Amino acid sequence: MKPALDRGSLALGAYVYTVLAFVIIPLVIIIPMSFGQNDHLEFPPSGFTLKWYAEYFTSRGWRNATWLSIQVAFLTAICATLIGTAATYAMVRGRGQLASLFQILLIGPIIVPHIALAVGLYLFFQTIGLSGTVPGFVLAHTVLALPFVVFTTAAALGKVDANFEAAAMSCGATRWTAFRLITLPLILPSVVSSAFFAFIISFDEPVVSFFLSGVRQKTLPRRMFEDIEQNLTPVIPAIATLLIVLSVAILLGAYAMRSRARS
Amino acid sequence: MNVNYPSDKVQAAGAAVRIRRLEKRFQSVIAVDGVDIDVSAGEFLALLGPSGSGKTTILMSVAGFEFPTSGSISVGTEDLTYVPANKRNLGMVFQNYTLFPHMSVLDNVAFPLKMRGVPKAERYARAEEALATVRLAGYGSRHPNQLSGGQQQRVALARAIVYRPRVLLMDEPLSALDKNLREEMQLEIKRLHAELGITVIFVTHDQSEALTMADRVAVLKDGRIQQIGPSRELYERPANLFTAGFIGEMNFINVTAEGSGGNISVLLPSGERWQLPASAAVEPLTGCQKAVLAVRPERLQLGDAHNGFTFRVKVDDVVYAGSASLLIGTLPDSTEIRARLPGASDLSALALGSTAVFTIPKEAILLYPGAAQ
Numbered sequence: 001m002k003p004a005l006d007r008g009s010l011a012l013g014a015y016v017y018t019v020l021a022f023v024i025i026p027l028v029i030i031i032p033m034s035f036g037q038n039d040h041l042e043f044p045p046s047g048f049t050l051k052w053y054a055e056y057f058t059s060r061g062w063r064n065a066t067w068l069s070i071q072v073a074f075l076t077a078i079c080a081t082l083i084g085t086a087a088t089y090a091m092v093r094g095r096g097q098l099a100s101l102f103q104i105l106l107i108g109p110i111i112v113p114h115i116a117l118a119v120g121l122y123l124f125f126q127t128i129g130l131s132g133t134v135p136g137f138v139l140a141h142t143v144l145a146l147p148f149v150v151f152t153t154a155a156a157l158g159k160v161d162a163n164f165e166a167a168a169m170s171c172g173a174t175r176w177t178a179f180r181l182i183t184l185p186l187i188l189p190s191v192v193s194s195a196f197f198a199f200i201i202s203f204d205e206p207v208v209s210f211f212l213s214g215v216r217q218k219t220l221p222r223r224m225f226e227d228i229e230q231n232l233t234p235v236i237p238a239i240a241t242l243l244i245v246l247s248v249a250i251l252l253g254a255y256a257m258r259s260r261a262r263s
Numbered sequence: 264m265n266v267n268y269p270s271d272k273v274q275a276a277g278a279a280v281r282i283r284r285l286e287k288r289f290q291s292v293i294a295v296d297g298v299d300i301d302v303s304a305g306e307f308l309a310l311l312g313p314s315g316s317g318k319t320t321i322l323m324s325v326a327g328f329e330f331p332t333s334g335s336i337s338v339g340t341e342d343l344t345y346v347p348a349n350k351r352n353l354g355m356v357f358q359n360y361t362l363f364p365h366m367s368v369l370d371n372v373a374f375p376l377k378m379r380g381v382p383k384a385e386r387y388a389r390a391e392e393a394l395a396t397v398r399l400a401g402y403g404s405r406h407p408n409q410l411s412g413g414q415q416q417r418v419a420l421a422r423a424i425v426y427r428p429r430v431l432l433m434d435e436p437l438s439a440l441d442k443n444l445r446e447e448m449q450l451e452i453k454r455l456h457a458e459l460g461i462t463v464i465f466v467t468h469d470q471s472e473a474l475t476m477a478d479r480v481a482v483l484k485d486g487r488i489q490q491i492g493p494s495r496e497l498y499e500r501p502a503n504l505f506t507a508g509f510i511g512e513m514n515f516i517n518v519t520a521e522g523s524g525g526n527i528s529v530l531l532p533s534g535e536r537w538q539l540p541a542s543a544a545v546e547p548l549t550g551c552q553k554a555v556l557a558v559r560p561e562r563l564q565l566g567d568a569h570n571g572f573t574f575r576v577k578v579d580d581v582v583y584a585g586s587a588s589l590l591i592g593t594l595p596d597s598t599e600i601r602a603r604l605p606g607a608s609d610l611s612a613l614a615l616g617s618t619a620v621f622t623i624p625k626e627a628i629l630l631y632p633g634a635a636q
Contacts, residue, residue, distance in 0.1 A: 163361045166328055169348045170355035170432075171422065172378035178349075185365050 027244060034237035041232055052238035062239075064216075065223035069203050071134055072219060076141040076202035081195040083142065084149025085187075089179070091150070092157045107147045114207040117143070122211040132214025140208045145198035152197065156190035157183070193254035200250055204243070277305035277462035278339040278429035280325065285334035287320050287486075294320040295331070296486035304429075307456050307463045309473035312483035313509075319434060321483075322466045326432050327351045338430055349378075354423030354431040354461075358438055360415040362407035368394070368418050369403030375426045393425040394418070396455065413444040417451065424455070430462045437472065449476055470510055474498065482506050502545065504555060504631045512560050514600050515635035520554035522547075527630065529556060532596035537572050544630045555631045560589070562627035563602040571624040576600050578613050592619065 029043055034052055036045025056062050084106075091102055109117065121140050122131065130136035160183055168178035184191075206221040213222040220239070228236060280302040287295040295317040302308045310318040323329040325336055327348030335344045343351055362371050369390050376386035387403075394400055397417040407415055416436060423431055433452075437445045453476055456463050467473050473480045474494040481491040482505075489509075490502040501507035508515070518529040527539045527548060548554065567573050576592035588610060590602040602621060604610070613619055 161359060161361060163357050163359060164363060166348070167355065167357055167361035167419075167422075168363070168374070169328075170326060170351075170353065171375035172349050172352070172426075173374075174347075174349055177378070182363050 030237045030240050031244070034234055034241045036234050039233055041234060041237070045234075052234045053242075055233075055235050056238055056242070061223065062220075062235075065218050065220045068134070068137075068217060069220040072137040072141060073199045073203040075134070075138040076145055077195045077199040079138060079142040080145035080149050080198040081191060084146050084194065084198075085153050085191055087146070088150050088153040088157055089183075092154055093162060106150045109143050110147045114144070118208040118211040121208060125212060131212055132217040134217075136212055137202075137209065137217075137219065140212060141202035141205055142198075144205060144208065145201045148197045148201060149194040152190050152194035153187060156187040160186045189257040189260050193257040196250045196254040196257075200247055204247075276427065276429065276460040279304045280430055280462060280464065281335075281337045282321070282325070283335045283337075285321065285324060285336065286332045287317075287324060287329060288332045293486050295324070297334075298483075298486070298488055300481060300488070300491065302462055302464060305460045305462055307453075307465065307476060307478045309477035309480045310464065310466045310483060311468070311470055311473040311480050313468060315485075316483040317486035318466045318468075318483050320486075322432055322434055322464060325430075325464060326353060326355050352426070352428055354426075354428040356416070356419050356423050356431070356433045356436045358435045360407070360412070360419050360439070362415055362418055362422075364407055366406075367403060368399070368405050368407065368410070371407065371418060372403070372421045372425050374422060379426060390421070390425055393421040396424070396458070397421045397451070411444075412440050413448060416440065416448060420452070420455065424459060424461065427459075428461070430464065431456075433463065433465045435466055435468065438467070438469070445472070452476065474510070482509060484509075500545065500629065501557075504557075504633055504635070507557050507629065507631065508635075512601060512603075514558050514560060514563075516556040516558075516594070516598055516600075517634050518554050518556045518630075519551065520544075520548055520630060520632075521551040522549070529554065529630070531556075531574075532594065532598065533574070535574070539628055539630065540625060543625075543628045546632055548630070548632065552632060553634050555633055555635045557629040557631060558623055558627050560601040561587075561603040562624060563600075563604075564622040564624070565602070565604055565608060566620055566622065568622040568624070571622050571627070573620055573622050575618050576602075576621055578615055578617050578619055580615065581610055581613055583610075590619070 032045050033041060033043055035048050035050070036042055037047030037049045038045075087102070087106055090096075091099055091106070117140075125131040125136050125140075130139065164182050164186075165175070165178040168182045169175065173181065204221060205219070206225060209219040209222045210225065213219060218226070224236060224239060227233070280300070282298060282300040285295050285298040286293070298317070298321060300308070300321075310321060312318045320329055324331050325338075325343075327343070327346060327350075330345055335342060337343060338351070338353070362368075363374070366374070369387060372390040372393050373386040376389060381389070391400065391403060394403055397420050399414060399417055399421065402410070402414070402418070407418065410418065416439075419436075436452075437448050440448060449472060452463075452465075455461075465473075465477060474497070477494065479491060479493055480497055482489040482497065484505055490497060490506045492502075497506065497510050501510060501513075504515075507513050516531065518531055520527055520529045522541070522544070525541050527541060527544055529537050529539060531537065574594070576590075576594060578590060578592050580591040582589040582591070586606045588604045588606065588608060590604060590610075590613065592600050592602070594600055600621075
């Protein structure tokens with residue numbers, strides 16, 4: 001016999017679906033809006049056109065911004081993953097008493113408001129001439145992405161027996177060889193998935209980019225904010241839709257990586 | 264390794280290990296406190312002690328994973344005290360197998376040879392050979408997670424011996440296995456030791472494992488060696504009260520002892536006085552002093568056997584266990600006494616609360632200065 005639905009489980013169900021709706025509705029609204037024919041944002045959209053997508057792909061300004069963001073995100077992914085993995089290794093395996101201080105510093109960028117970090121980096125980069133340059137963006141974004149790399153790889157590294165490396169060393173491997181041949185392959189799926197995260201975090205980052213962008217060097221989110229202030233055409237939902245597709249693809253990739261690691 | 268193996272491997276494969284005044288401090292904690300051990304070539308030495316006794320730290324210092332605060336370690340003629348672990352050429356087996364999970368069994372066993380630059384064909388051939396030595400021929404293509412715990416530990420053993428190290432170090436290698444498997448592996452390791460003639464240093468907290476496997480056992484407590492010697496010596500004539508209580512079961516009775524000439528006179532709590540031969544005293548006695556009389560439970564005989572001293576015990580419990588029965592009783596001053604009686608003994612007279620007469624043969628008595636807790 002099927003048990004009767006009680007009020008508690010009804011309320012829980014309603015709550016869960018409300019939360020899901022709040023998460024999904026913006027996506028459901030933004031995607032149709034990108035196909036609207038009118039020059040201004042409207043919902044529900046009227047007509048159907050791909051011209052906003054065409055504008056995005058043909059406009060020089062959008063292309064430049066996108067290319068800059070891709071460069072920055074790619075380099076950030078590499079830097080954050082290299083530094084983050086090395087730092088995580090020191091944190092998880094190191095015997096030093098500084099480990100906990102180290103941990104706080106590494107996850108600091110999550111706690112510090114981005115605006116504070118942005119202002120600080122802006123003033124600093126202005127004086128040393130890094131503002132508006134690719135290395136400047138990469139440095140700043142690496143700081144923001146590091147905590148996510150550290151969290152992801154620390155979880156994976158914690159599950160790898162530290163004695164594996166000791167065993168490899170007793171077999172004649174140097175510490176570096178032991179890490180490269182034993183530990184790294186075992187945590188690689190998490191390292192790759194943390195690189196994906198770092199990429200998204202950089203690609204999507206508006207606050208620090210707002211401060212660091214120059215007249216010509218603008219990242220995609222910075223350019224989008226500019227367009228929202230000045231034009232607010234459906235090219236914004238068109239780009240948003242493309243970004244959603246990209247993010248979902250990357251997240252699925254990261255998920256596939258991690259489930260491979262688990263099996 | 265520049266070691267030439269004569270045709271008779273059993274003679275010369277092992278190397279002597281010398282540990283001199285080894286000391287290791289972790290901040291204020293002294294883990295190893297001035298330990299000297301000489302392991303001769305081809306010997307099987309067990310390091311036995313409770314946790315925190317320093318046995319693992321000693322092994323890790325030999326392996327190169329800990330560097331001593333002072334003292335020296337040499338293998339053969341080479342001083343290895345501060346040589347990195349990967350340059351020591353010692354075989355090592357860890358407690359939790361530590362097989363590399365992303366490699367096949369064959370690649371695991373071939374790993375040390377790969378690190379030594381042995382060409383692929385040769386290293387696989389030698390890895391197969393090592394697998395055959397641990398009776399796992401044909402398992403090479405499997406992955407470690409497809410093997411049982413015992414098989415995994417045998418693969419770890421094959422990996423440790425594949426490049427013919429002169430010394431094999433084992434850190435509680437059997438403690439993760441269940442009892443039957445453990446006994447099987449004990450025999451397997453003994454067989455390998457005899458076959459390869461390799462020097463083995465084996466850390467364990469399981470005394471029966473140490474006593475059955477090793478040529479000599481070093482008993483450790485608080486970073487110091489309490490006694491080092493063959494199993495039989497350790498069991499039959501423990502050098503001090505700690506070893507006497509740590510190895511096997513022991514009855515302790517606090518007495519007052521007085522040495523005179525070739526004889527020792529002890530005053531029991533009951534007021535009785537026994538005359539013991541001088542050989543009973545493990546350490547020489549001086550004048551009249553507090554001492555502990557020690558005797559193994561299986562040396563006590565039920566009834567008056569006319570070959571030693573008799574005493575009375577109030578029976579508190581009798582536990583039947585097939586091959587032997589355990590009797591737990593108390594002396595008049597409430598000292599606990601245990602006796603292990605052969606399974607076939609007639610225990611019908613031993614009602615709980617009744618008094619039984621036991622005999623201690625003279626030669627079964629050991630006497631230590633001090634007092635039992």
